[in-house]
Amino acid sequence: MTDHDPLVSPNIERLSAYIPGKPLEELEREFGIRDAIKLASNENPLGPSQRALEAATRALAQGHRYPDNYKLRAALARHHGVAIEQITLGNGSNELIDLVARTFGVPGARVVYPDPSFVCYRSSSIASDMAVSEVPLRDHVHYDVDAIIAALTPDTRLFFLANPNNPTGAYVGRGDLERILEALPEQAVAVLDEAYVEFADAADYISALALRSLHERLIVLRTFSKAYGLAAFRVGYAIAPPRLIDYLDRVRAPFNVSSIGLAAAEAALADPEHLARYVAHNKRERARLSAELGALGIEVAPSQANFVLAHFPEGGRKVADALLRRGVIARQTPPPIQDYLRITVGTEAENDRLLATLRELRGVP
Numbered sequence: 001m002t003d004h005d006p007l008v009s010p011n012i013e014r015l016s017a018y019i020p021g022k023p024l025e026e027l028e029r030e031f032g033i034r035d036a037i038k039l040a041s042n043e044n045p046l047g048p049s050q051r052a053l054e055a056a057t058r059a060l061a062q063g064h065r066y067p068d069n070y071k072l073r074a075a076l077a078r079h080h081g082v083a084i085e086q087i088t089l090g091n092g093s094n095e096l097i098d099l100v101a102r103t104f105g106v107p108g109a110r111v112v113y114p115d116p117s118f119v120c121y122r123s124s125s126i127a128s129d130m131a132v133s134e135v136p137l138r139d140h141v142h143y144d145v146d147a148i149i150a151a152l153t154p155d156t157r158l159f160f161l162a163n164p165n166n167p168t169g170a171y172v173g174r175g176d177l178e179r180i181l182e183a184l185p186e187q188a189v190a191v192l193d194e195a196y197v198e199f200a201d202a203a204d205y206i207s208a209l210a211l212r213s214l215h216e217r218l219i220v221l222r223t224f225s226k227a228y229g230l231a232a233f234r235v236g237y238a239i240a241p242p243r244l245i246d247y248l249d250r251v252r253a254p255f256n257v258s259s260i261g262l263a264a265a266e267a268a269l270a271d272p273e274h275l276a277r278y279v280a281h282n283k284r285e286r287a288r289l290s291a292e293l294g295a296l297g298i299e300v301a302p303s304q305a306n307f308v309l310a311h312f313p314e315g316g317r318k319v320a321d322a323l324l325r326r327g328v329i330a331r332q333t334p335p336p337i338q339d340y341l342r343i344t345v346g347t348e349a350e351n352d353r354l355l356a357t358l359r360e361l362r363g364v365p
């Protein structure tokens with residue numbers, strides 16, 4: 001008599017489905033409110049580049065053809081100064097996380113990642129039946145670099161690190177990143193997930209792309225979902241040595257990114273002004289939001305991303321529910337940081353609305 005469902009293997013049974021931030025329309029239906037705002041999914045509040053939208057619209061007319069991803073890969077290779085054989089595309093970087101786990105994740109072998117971090121490291125690793133070592137954060141917010149290095153045992157085959165991290169906004173600087181890369185066992189495939197790289201402006205922040213000489217089996221992930229404002233188009237990419245890309249391509253489904261997404265991403269890459277406008281907006285509003293939350297007595301972790309992690313000792317869920325009823329969607333975070341909310345930096349008006357709602361909840365005039 002088995003105590004698990006024989007339909008799936010026990011590792012699949014252990015998983016739970018990803019719960020996305022509540023969609024605006026659902027909230028408006030549920031509470032009968034209008035003009036709700038969503039600060040829950042780290043989306044670009046200024047929207048996509050006009051050029052990306054025009055390119056995507058033009059691509060619609062070729063909707064009867066299978067997509068050809070060559071042009072975007074070539075544009076990315078030029079953009080990063082790498083060979084085209086060092087790039088593969090994903091249906092969002094999320095697909096690439098999963099692809100890496102399916103390609104390099106040996107069942108029973110060890111995978112190491114900090115926790116809390118992006119939840120898909122866990123789901124993809126467990127789906128690949130790997131032994132998981134989750135390294136707790138220090139003070140609920142910062143990476144514990146010594147503990148990460150201690151967890152990199154000789155049987156580690158896979159390592160994930162989001163830099164900056166989601167949901168904390170913290171980062172590892174150059175010295176610590178070098179220490180981690182140097183400590184990786186040679187056979188370990190290291191994934192440096194740089195979904196928020198464009199927002200990182202700390203003096204000692206460095207992309208792992210510049211440190212590739214320190215570890216051969218390094219995969220850097222990037223996405224068009226955040227700074228480029230193309231979350232719905234589902235385009236991410238990996239930069240890695242050709243041998244690793246070749247293995248990923250053997251497992252990847254053909255035509256995994258749509259022609260519409262490819263066209264939008266290529267045009268967005270060629271519109272650096274749009275990107276720079278949003279990055280500057282985020283820097284300004286992230287500082288203002290952090291300062292004004294601080295003035296309300298709400299502790300905010302220093303963020304290198306397009307969101308802030310704010311501490312609510314009364315419980316994140318309670319505050320998130322109260323905000324929801326007033327039309328503001330913020331993101332609850334999992335234990336042990338359940339007393340926090342992750343709040344995306346919105347437009348000026350959205351941030352004002354959030355701050356006004358929190359003032360109302362706290363009875364501050």
Ligand SMILES: Cc1ncc(COP(=O)(O)O)c(C=O)c1O
Pocket residue numbers: 041042091092093094095118162165166193195222223224225231234235236
């Ligand atoms: C750290 C990190 N990596 C990857 C992703 C996946 O993004 P996408 O699949 O849209 O590229 C996210 C999304 O929130 C993220 O926060």
